[in-house]
Amino acid sequence: xxxxxxxxxxxxxxxxxxxAKALGLGVKSLTLSGTAWFExxxxxxRETGLASPRRKWVGRxxxxxxxxxxxxxxxxxxxxxxxSCMNLGRMNARxxxxxxxxxxxxLDLDAGDIPVSRAVFRAxxxxxxxxxxxxxxxxxxxxxxxxxxxxPNFARRQGARDATAIFTDCIRALGATCFNPWEHYAPGTTxxxxxxxxxxxxxxxxxxxxxxxxxxxxxxxxxxxxPKAAKRA
Amino acid sequence: MGQDxxxxxxxxxxxxxxxVAEPGxxxxxxxxxxxxxxxxxxxxxxxxxxxxxHISRALVSRGLxxxxxxxSPSNFPADLERRFNYGIYSARTANIYTARALECWVALARxxxxxxxIELWNxxxxxxxxxxxxxxxxxxxxxxxxxxxxxxxxxxxxxxxEDADVFVFxxxxxxxxxxxxxxxPYAMCPGTxxxxxxxxxxxxxxxxxxxxxxxxxTAIAGLRAINPGLRIILTVSPVPLTATxxxxxxxxxxxxxxxxxxxxAGDLAAQDDAIAYFPSYELIATAPTRGQFYEPNMRSxxxxxxxxxxxxxxxxxxxxxxxxxxxxxxxxxxxxxIRAEQKAEDLACEEQALEAQNAN
Numbered sequence: 001x002x003x004x005x006x007x008x009x010x011x012x013x014x015x016x017x018x019x020a021k022a023l024g025l026g027v028k029s030l031t032l033s034g035t036a037w038f039e040x041x042x043x044x045x046r047e048t049g050l051a052s053p054r055r056k057w058v059g060r061x062x063x064x065x066x067x068x069x070x071x072x073x074x075x076x077x078x079x080x081x082x083x084s085c086m087n088l089g090r091m092n093a094r095x096x097x098x099x100x101x102x103x104x105x106x107l108d109l110d111a112g113d114i115p116v117s118r119a120v121f122r123a124x125x126x127x128x129x130x131x132x133x134x135x136x137x138x139x140x141x142x143x144x145x146x147x148x149x150x151x152p153n154f155a156r157r158q159g160a161r162d163a164t165a166i167f168t169d170c171i172r173a174l175g176a177t178c179f180n181p182w183e184h185y186a187p188g189t190t191x192x193x194x195x196x197x198x199x200x201x202x203x204x205x206x207x208x209x210x211x212x213x214x215x216x217x218x219x220x221x222x223x224x225x226x227p228k229a230a231k232r233a
Numbered sequence: 234m235g236q237d238x239x240x241x242x243x244x245x246x247x248x249x250x251x252x253v254a255e256p257g258x259x260x261x262x263x264x265x266x267x268x269x270x271x272x273x274x275x276x277x278x279x280x281x282x283x284x285x286x287h288i289s290r291a292l293v294s295r296g297l298x299x300x301x302x303x304x305s306p307s308n309f310p311a312d313l314e315r316r317f318n319y320g321i322y323s324a325r326t327a328n329i330y331t332a333r334a335l336e337c338w339v340a341l342a343r344x345x346x347x348x349x350x351i352e353l354w355n356x357x358x359x360x361x362x363x364x365x366x367x368x369x370x371x372x373x374x375x376x377x378x379x380x381x382x383x384x385x386x387x388x389x390x391x392x393x394x395e396d397a398d399v400f401v402f403x404x405x406x407x408x409x410x411x412x413x414x415x416x417x418p419y420a421m422c423p424g425t426x427x428x429x430x431x432x433x434x435x436x437x438x439x440x441x442x443x444x445x446x447x448x449x450x451t452a453i454a455g456l457r458a459i460n461p462g463l464r465i466i467l468t469v470s471p472v473p474l475t476a477t478x479x480x481x482x483x484x485x486x487x488x489x490x491x492x493x494x495x496x497x498a499g500d501l502a503a504q505d506d507a508i509a510y511f512p513s514y515e516l517i518a519t520a521p522t523r524g525q526f527y528e529p530n531m532r533s534x535x536x537x538x539x540x541x542x543x544x545x546x547x548x549x550x551x552x553x554x555x556x557x558x559x560x561x562x563x564x565x566x567x568x569x570x571i572r573a574e575q576k577a578e579d580l581a582c583e584e585q586a587l588e589a590q591n592a593n
Contacts, residue, residue: 119317
């Protein structure tokens with residue numbers, strides 16, 4: 001099957017890959033651990049697309065993916081790329097580590113919760129995202145048809161949804177396309193619908209992946225190669 | 234001559250020639266002592282007027298215990314900490330200039346519900362609380378957030394007092410403004426950096442010795458209600474007034490202000506063995522320095538002055554008491570839960586990632 005798009009990212013790529021395949025799209029993918037993305041160990045490489053100073057296999061894997069497409073880097077293969085690399089869980093752990101809670105969520109001050117204003121929360125998230133955003137900006141600069149997919153989340157907390165919204169704002173500020181699932185669920189939705197939830201309670205399932213891909217396509221967030229796009233239209 | 238008298242039994246430091254003139258500014262000895270012993274693992278809480286921020290910095294840089302009861306989130310960059318006023322005092326009170334303001338913060342710490350009575354200022358769709366209107370550069374989103382954040386700081390102030398062995402307070406001003414009806418003190422004159430000045434509602438006070446003494450005694454009683462073993466170190470800021478609303482020349486107003494504060498601090502220390510007075514004011518502002526520790530505006534204190542002050546601060550601490558066994562961190566259980574959650578999430582992510590790789 002010819003390749004229609006490339007999906008690169010963390011554990012959330014699994015659902016997106018399954019969804020793309022369910023829609024009959026040819027997919028090539030590269031999945032790296034969320035920890036590697038979060039620790040900003042993964043960086044942009046002009047040669048192979050991605051590289052890591054400590055994990056040489058990252059560069060090799062990216063180069064292998066590029067080679068399978070006849071290029072050095074997957075980002076120069078002329079195919080649309082979906083990138084999913086926002087590790088909300090790690091960010092949340094750091095945020096809560098010293099006892100902080102988001103002002104938009106219920107807090108127990110008597111129990112020692114330290115409230116954090118929305119402005120500080122935004123500054124925190126933007127700071128945490130600085131290096132992933134640098135990587136995304138570099139990928140965007142290659143001229144590839146990039147779509148950054150924000151992850152679904154389960155926390156039922158306003159903070160998780162607002163963090164995703166801040167991430168989305170940052171991506172769009174770079175001029176890149178971003179898919180934020182919360183913008184496409186019905187207003188008032190506070191948690192991932194149960195039929196979209198993987199049994200691990202932390203990821204979207206195949207149905208989510210299919211819905212996410214359909215939603216991205218329906219909203220022109222993915223620029224498929226012309227014949228495929230025409231067929232889907 | 235030569236007969237025994239009170240002066241003949243005094244040390245060299247009791248005489249101007251041997252205590253000040255001959256050693257010179259950089260060789261003062263025994264300028265102060267706490268009068269109480271502290272453990273090497275002593276924990277300080279620090280608050281007060283702007284000069285107080287040097288004390289927290291110096292404690293941290295010396296590796297001494299400084300209670301930060303309202304820290305920034307983990308991994309928050311230093312420039313953002315400064316922008317949002319984290320890490321300056323033991324809770325995010327901003328500068329506490331007057332004894333009345335300290336009294337107010339102690340009352341809030343003892344009963345955070347009182348925060349609901351603190352005046353808020355709404356401007357251009359943003360909300361600021363009148364006790365620390367500039368704590369966040371753009372204020373808060375709305376009144377709910379503003380009050381929540383104020384209550385959070387009141388709780389943090391309480392925790393800082395509970396966790397501290399020593400409460401260091403730098404007294405800054407005698408002048409302040411109060412709400413005419415409620416008596417609530419303001420951090421600054423409404424209408425200067427924030428808020429709108431209303432002559433009928435906002436009353437100027439130049440607190441007198443008895444008023445400041447009463448406010449300090451009330452505040453200290455409140456602090457000890459939270460932590461009965463708390464020791465207190467008082468200082469007076471050597472930073473002159475930016476402006477006075479007293480009608481006097483600002484030079485005379487500054488002298489009045491610092492004199493009254495110095496007298497209150499000295500008397501409190503003299504009356505109570507658990508209170509010490511640290512002479513930062515004297516080190517910077519008195520005649521022997523010839524004003525050399527002030528910047529050209531003759532108001533800001535230079536880093537050299539701050540360094541000298543802090544050297545004397547540490548020299549006067551007696552850290553010979555046995556170490557205190559501390560209770561486990563309040564965060565221990567929470568952090569264990571975060572670690573466990575992270576581990577579970579990492580595992581789930583690994584499984585998903587492996588499945589994704591298998592899909593190729």
